Amino acid sequence: MEYRHDAGLEDLCPVCGDKVSGYHYGLLTCESCKGFFKRTVQNNKKYICAENQECRIDKAQRKRCPFCRFQKCLHVGMRLEAVRADRMRGGRNKFGPMYKRDRALKQQRKALIQANGFRIESSPLLVSSTHQRDLTFTGGLHQVPILHSASLPAAQNDRISYQPQSLLLPSYSPAATQYQGTSFSNWTIKSERTNNCASSPGPAAGVGSDELHLRAFSPQGPRMPQLVMEFLRCDPDELQLQSKITARLVQEQTVWEKHGNLSTFSLMCLMADQMLFSIVEWARTSIFFKQLKVSDQMKLLHSCWSDLLLLDIISRQVLYGKEGSLLLVTGQEMELSDITSHAGPTLVSLVQRGQELVEKLHILKVDRQEFACIKFLVLFNSDVNQLEDHHFIESVQEQVEGALLEYTLCNSSHLLGRFAHLLLCLSELRSLSSLAEDYLYCKHLSGEVPCHNLLIEMLHGKRSWA
DNA sequence: TTAGCCTTGAAG
DNA sequence: CTTCAAGGCTAA
Numbered sequence: 001m002e003y004r005h006d007a008g009l010e011d012l013c014p015v016c017g018d019k020v021s022g023y024h025y026g027l028l029t030c031e032s033c034k035g036f037f038k039r040t041v042q043n044n045k046k047y048i049c050a051e052n053q054e055c056r057i058d059k060a061q062r063k064r065c066p067f068c069r070f071q072k073c074l075h076v077g078m079r080l081e082a083v084r085a086d087r088m089r090g091g092r093n094k095f096g097p098m099y100k101r102d103r104a105l106k107q108q109r110k111a112l113i114q115a116n117g118f119r120i121e122s123s124p125l126l127v128s129s130t131h132q133r134d135l136t137f138t139g140g141l142h143q144v145p146i147l148h149s150a151s152l153p154a155a156q157n158d159r160i161s162y163q164p165q166s167l168l169l170p171s172y173s174p175a176a177t178q179y180q181g182t183s184f185s186n187w188t189i190k191s192e193r194t195n196n197c198a199s200s201p202g203p204a205a206g207v208g209s210d211e212l213h214l215r216a217f218s219p220q221g222p223r224m225p226q227l228v229m230e231f232l233r234c235d236p237d238e239l240q241l242q243s244k245i246t247a248r249l250v251q252e253q254t255v256w257e258k259h260g261n262l263s264t265f266s267l268m269c270l271m272a273d274q275m276l277f278s279i280v281e282w283a284r285t286s287i288f289f290k291q292l293k294v295s296d297q298m299k300l301l302h303s304c305w306s307d308l309l310l311l312d313i314i315s316r317q318v319l320y321g322k323e324g325s326l327l328l329v330t331g332q333e334m335e336l337s338d339i340t341s342h343a344g345p346t347l348v349s350l351v352q353r354g355q356e357l358v359e360k361l362h363i364l365k366v367d368r369q370e371f372a373c374i375k376f377l378v379l380f381n382s383d384v385n386q387l388e389d390h391h392f393i394e395s396v397q398e399q400v401e402g403a404l405l406e407y408t409l410c411n412s413s414h415l416l417g418r419f420a421h422l423l424l425c426l427s428e429l430r431s432l433s434s435l436a437e438d439y440l441y442c443k444h445l446s447g448e449v450p451c452h453n454l455l456i457e458m459l460h461g462k463r464s465w466a
Numbered sequence: 467t468t469a470g471c472c473t474t475g476a477a478g
Numbered sequence: 479c480t481t482c483a484a485g486g487c488t489a490a
Contacts, residue, residue, distance in 0.1 A: 021470095023483065032469045038485075039467080063468070082484080089485045090475030099483080 014076040015069065016062040023099045026079035032062070037073045040066070041083040074247035075240075227403035231372040234286040236278065238320070245274045246330045265443070266450050272309060273453040275329055279308045280454075283379060288396045296389050303384045305458045306433040310354070311378060314429065315371040317358045346439050350432065357428055364421055373404040374426060 011020040013030035024034035039045065047067035049055065055068035062069055074080075082095060252270050283289045283301060292300070312329070321327040326334045336355065340348045366374075382394040408419045441459050443449050449456060 025483090030469090031471085034483090035469055036467090042485090066467090084484070087485060088475090089473070090482095091484070092476050092478090092482080093484075096477070096483085 015072050015078075016057050016059050018059045018062075023095070023102075024078075025082040026095060026098075027077055029078065033069075033073060033078075036062075036066070036069060037078050038083055040070050040073075041080055042087070045070075071247060074250065075243055077243060080250070225403045225406045227399060228369050228373060228407050230287050231376055231400075231403075232369060234282065235368070235372045235375075236282055238316075241278060241329060242331045245271070245278065248274050248277075249330065263448075265448060269449050269453065269455060271329065273450075273455045275309055275312060276305060276454045276458065279305065279312065282375075283308075286376075286379075288376075288392075289379060292392070293388055296387050296393070299384050299387060300379055300381065300393070302458065304378050304381055306437045307378045307430055308375065310433040310436060311371070311375060311429055314354065314358055314361065315366075315368075315374075318361045318366055319368060319371070321358070346435075350436055350439060353428075353432055353435075357425060357432065360421075360425055360428075364418060364425070366422065366425075369407055370404065370422065373400055373407065374422065376400045377404065377426065378429075 011028050012018065013020055013033055014027065015029060015033040018030035018032060020028045021031040021034070022028065025037055029037075040047075045066070047065075047070060049065055049067035051065065051068075053068060053071070055061070055065040057065070057069050057072045079095070082093060084093075249270060252274070280301060283297070289297060289300075313326075316327050316329065322333075324336055326336055326339065328334065336351060340351055343351065377397070377400050380393050380396045380400060382390060382397050384393075387393055404422070405419050408422065437459065440449065440455070444456060444459060
């Protein structure tokens with residue numbers, strides 16, 4: 001077959017690595033993944049993974065596990081909404097301008113590479129770098145916009161308008177229509193992906209690990225102890241986390257919708273649940289922790305899961321969030337005033353204290369490196385009872401403290417005071433997460449937390465360990 | 467079910 | 479008119 005997309009010649013399909021045949025459903029993919037994605041979405045197919053939902057997808061094995069293949073399609077950023085519900089053929093959709101921009105950028109990059117006389121291997125990371133999601137919410141009696149429109153300027157005049165749909169649920173699904181008129185029917189998602197590394201990232205745009213790597217060695221970058229570098233390496237990339245959790249929530253939601261409509265609170269629980277899975281995954285694959293016996297791993301995680309969850313939420317606000325709103329892991333934003341005006345006194349106080357902590361950390365200008373250290377500090381708590389490898393955990397704790405101290409001393413002007421402040425924030429975090437846990441447990445007892453999730457398991461776990 | 471090729475049709 | 483990303487068709 002003749003190749004018409006010269007700009008895409010060097011690109012490989014981000015799903016399976018096969019030859020790209022053009023833009024399909026949001027990005028450059030091969031013909032087979034295009035077809036697979038279309039069949040899956042159009043026929044509302046549900047797959048089950050026979051393994052551990054982490055099958056490798058490449059050209060040779062892509063047929064083996066459709067579940068993981070579809071997960072990967074969503075993960076790399078293929079767009080459900082680009083599959084037409086009415087099956088209309090031909091024409092152009094709202095992604096047209098985006099494809100055009102992307103093409104221009106690739107051209108630019110190519111020219112730059114040629115001009116500089118060097119080559120850069122094209123990586124999937126470059127193809128799907130920044131990924132902004134945007135959402136507005138009109139709930140119940142009130143018009144509550146929870147995310148600001150910073151979306152496609154071109155989309156505003158677009159022929160195809162966004163249909164009201166449930167959060168994360170693609171409009172093609174028949175279930176989305178069932179939602180019409182329910183309390184959750186008016187979530188609208190606006191999305192934009194810009195395939196440009198050079199463009200200024202959105203508020204939720206994390207720093208890719210490559211960039212961090214470069215920055216660590218750059219002369220003007222912060223001085224970085226070896227261990228801090230290692231912690232950063234373990235830290236998941238914010239954008240990858242965003243698309244992974246969004247993809248999982250899409251699947252979750254299709255399951256839950258069968259039981260009726262989801263409240264905002266329930267949805268937040270499902271989101272927290274997915275965040276917990278990611279936290280466990282992070283811990284399992286992290287330096288030091290992976291060397292522990294499973295029994296010790298369990299004890300540590302059971303003791304600090306809520307601290308880690310809260311730390312994850314808080315660090316996101318400090319690093320990428322903006323004042324007065326809550327940035328979710330999915331990249332969506334909620335106005336804090338909207339949350340507190342609909343919440344009870346306990347939640348209001350929790351949100352306020354959380355906000356104060358965010359403010360403190362913001363003033364201290366805590367960066368990703370320090371948050372990465374704090375996460376390890378939270379995880380390796382030698383005060384946990386009946387640890388088998390107590391000595392090792394204690395020594396890790398000391399090493400982390402040392403690394404954090406060294407880093408803060410080298411990179412801040414307030415010297416020791418700053419380190420002490422960070423530790424104070426850590427104790428505030430712990431007391432806050434403990435309150436949040438109690439709050440959640442009460443909600444669980446009153447039946448408001450969706451069942452069968454990791455969140456509940458952790459809530460019960462800690463109470464039986466105690 | 468997959469994946470390569472074909473047809474369609476709005477945008478430019 | 480051409481382009482090219484949608485959906486459709488069909489042999490393997």
